[in-house]
Amino acid sequence: MGAQVVEGRVLDSANGRPTSGVTVQLTDLQGDVLVGTETDPRGAFTLVAPEPGEFLVIASALGYRTVRGGVFVVGPGGRIEIDIRLQVVQGDSGMDGTAVTPEADVRQPPYPASLTHAPVAASSRSTSLASL
Numbered sequence: 001m002g003a004q005v006v007e008g009r010v011l012d013s014a015n016g017r018p019t020s021g022v023t024v025q026l027t028d029l030q031g032d033v034l035v036g037t038e039t040d041p042r043g044a045f046t047l048v049a050p051e052p053g054e055f056l057v058i059a060s061a062l063g064y065r066t067v068r069g070g071v072f073v074v075g076p077g078g079r080i081e082i083d084i085r086l087q088v089v090q091g092d093s094g095m096d097g098t099a100v101t102p103e104a105d106v107r108q109p110p111y112p113a114s115l116t117h118a119p120v121a122a123s124s125r126s127t128s129l130a131s132l
Contacts, residue, residue, distance in 0.1 A: 018043025
């Protein structure tokens with residue numbers, strides 16, 4: 001038996017164009033994320049379910065409404081194809097109702113306040129906000 005594969009494309013519902021960089025997740029019926037990926041420049045994605053069963057697919061991207069698909073079953077070695085159409089969030093900025101949550105509170109320095117104005121030496125090492 002082969003893997004259980006869920007694949008498809010994510011398209012913009014307004015113009016039918018592929019949408020890249022969309023987060024697509026496969027969840028169990030309790031909502032626990034089993035596996036996830038991002039769409040490629042063609043809007044394509046492939047998810048491999050860890051075992052046969054019943055699943056949901058969730059697709060989300062900044063500026064679009066999150067799509068939660070209905071329940072579907074993938075049998076042993078099964079393959080399911082899904083096309084997802086995302087709708088742009090309406091509003092002045094195109095982002096109304098979209099929450100953006102940082103991974104770190106950058107307003108609070110992770111070091112003593114006395115060091116906030118210390119000179120910073122140039123370095124080739126980069127630091128992400130997630131590691132602060």
